[in-house]
Amino acid sequence: MAKSVIFLALAASCSAPVCAREFLVRNPGEYAAAVGRAEAGDIVRLADGEWKDFPIVFEGRGRKEEPITLAAQTAGKVILTGASSLKIAGEWLVVSGLVFRDGSAPGNEVISFRRDSRHVATNSRLTEVVIDRFNQSDRRREDRWVSLYGHDNRVDHSWFAGKGNAGVTLAVIRPKGQPHANRHRIDHNYFGPRPPLGSNGGETIRIGTSEESLSDSFTVVESNVFDRCDGEVEIVSVKSGGNVVRENLILQSQGSIVLRHGNGNLVERNVFLGKGKPHTGGVRIINTRQTVRDNYMEGLAGTDFTSAIAVMNGVPGSAINRYHPVTGALIANNSVLDGARITLGAGADAERSAAPQDTRFTSNLVTGSGSSLFAIEADVKGITFTDNAASVQVPAELASGFSTAPIALKRAANGLLYPSDPALAKRGAPGDLAPVTLAQVGPDWYGKPDPEAAFGSGRTIKAGSGGLETAVAAARSGDVIALAAGRYTVRAPLHIAVPLTVSGPKTATIAFSGPTLFALEEGGRLRLQGLTITGEAAPRRAGNAVVRSAPTSTIANYAIEIEGTDFAGMEAAPGFDIIATTAATFADHISLHDVTVNGLSGTVLAAAAETGDKGLYAAEQITITGSRFTRVGTLAHVLRGGTDESTFGPEVEISDNTVQGSGPELLALSGVQTTLLTRNAFRSAGRITVTHSxxxxQTRIIDNRFINTANPQISRLYPQGTPQVQVSGNSVGGDAS
Structure with missing residues (x-):
């Protein structure tokens, strides 16, 4: 062992044959020497401070009552940065108190419960460990933050938030040909905000994969908090059998607990609080002998696959990686309160034609409003409905299994709503639920993340003529740069790395002479309000843009909001865009409202930079409303390729606009998941195409006027799926004026 290792023998009262020892190490060499000597009961402590580019291998064999421990000298004060990682191999090992931050894994895993395929961890524990925005530099590069191999391991009281690149946050890995039970326990962890990824691979937890999904893992996921976990449609993706997901708190998280593959899983006593956030879901049920009971779901706004309860249709004779039919499911004593949707036979199409069978839906309590609370997309004769209560009328196919009447609710001491009527006491979630709290999860020495700075939440900086560049350079998160009337000449791109608002009266005119006015960088979000922007001095060559997302991959999602702003002088150079998105960047939302564009050679919103077939796209939500466009090349080009079904977007709303003249193609929307085109007037405009994947x-084209403009063309790329199309109330004709 290196001479500089500090060795502390704890020999004051030692009953074991060899006393437990502590090794305090200050560099990788000392660490390797100490781990090489560590025996059952020993503790290896990393000295407080930053450990950069440190790929840790922690291997040893402890005993049940005497594990070998790797710990921080002081919990939370050992920071693993740069290209750091941790591999755990052996048995009866414990790791605690470490923080991974300001770096990324050198391989495909930050923490792995194995050294290699022949040396895995068993009966080992990861506790009070933090992984905080430890992302690859390219959001498309996939890695996992925690990979659980072996069996009987535990991850508890840890903190995982800010994963922005592709890959599961925590995965139970069940290699092909190894169908053995895992019996892992994942409990009391804080799974914090994970922004929408914009592609498949954004799950927070995944248990197994399809290859070994017909065998049982017996993993338990309990008493965790999932806070704003929005990566994709599957928050917890169960792809094996015999697992238990119970007593978790799911807070404003887009997506669902999805029983994707595997049989005989149990989802019980979880609390879902959606607070009306779009796409907040509950439980999606697929396969055989699944039990979903005693769950509390309030304010879930998801529909279709992210309904509060979605019972899917299956594929007859399904391949292992598709959708096995639902058989023998029990859905009992769940409360779905103020929910948007319960969907039965979800996803039914020519391929998914096998309706649920031998399934019971009993003693559930459902409240909501309107006639769309239940969606029936397939034959429900294989589902037996008994002793349920609903506050609204239910479809005739379900009526015999529901009592329907207004339901008065009262909030109990546990913070949840229950019926005031004692006769309904046995319907819905049990009264003894005790939702896990934020204080009970994660290490108590690492705070939960604050909400992202909102536009307008910071200082107001007044900028006179010539002061715009200086103000942008000095801006902090949430600041507002208020321009005075006058002309602002910008010769170089303004780089935006924080949430920033630039506002002014219409008499504040920004003229730019470079190819880009605003260049978004990592962390940048931009709001433009009440301005006039001219491109008359921009280069006379193709490729100019007013706002451009980063030229290389960014992890943080950006946003662009433009309101009450006029654009002109942008048709002399070819391909001049207002907003140009770039590959490997992603926007939470892009919105234009009360915008005027007079003369544009390119595209108002160019959102087709992701050209591959992996389901990547540029922005989650796109809205163009109440605006006026004259002589534009294209209004919007939005593309999402591939056949993946794991994302919500893109969602596009184009409403209450007028367009006078355009290039050959006005709108090209391909792979968009939700399209609303309403109350627009298109005069002498180009083609409008909507291509479903x-x-x-869902596509709704309603109450528009097409004047010297062809009807929209709607087509399908693939036979799978069930597009929902409404085209009504539109008028088509020539221009008599």
């Missing part, structure tokens, strides 16, 4: 895309 897989899933259940």
């Amino acid at each position: 897989v899933g259940a895309p």
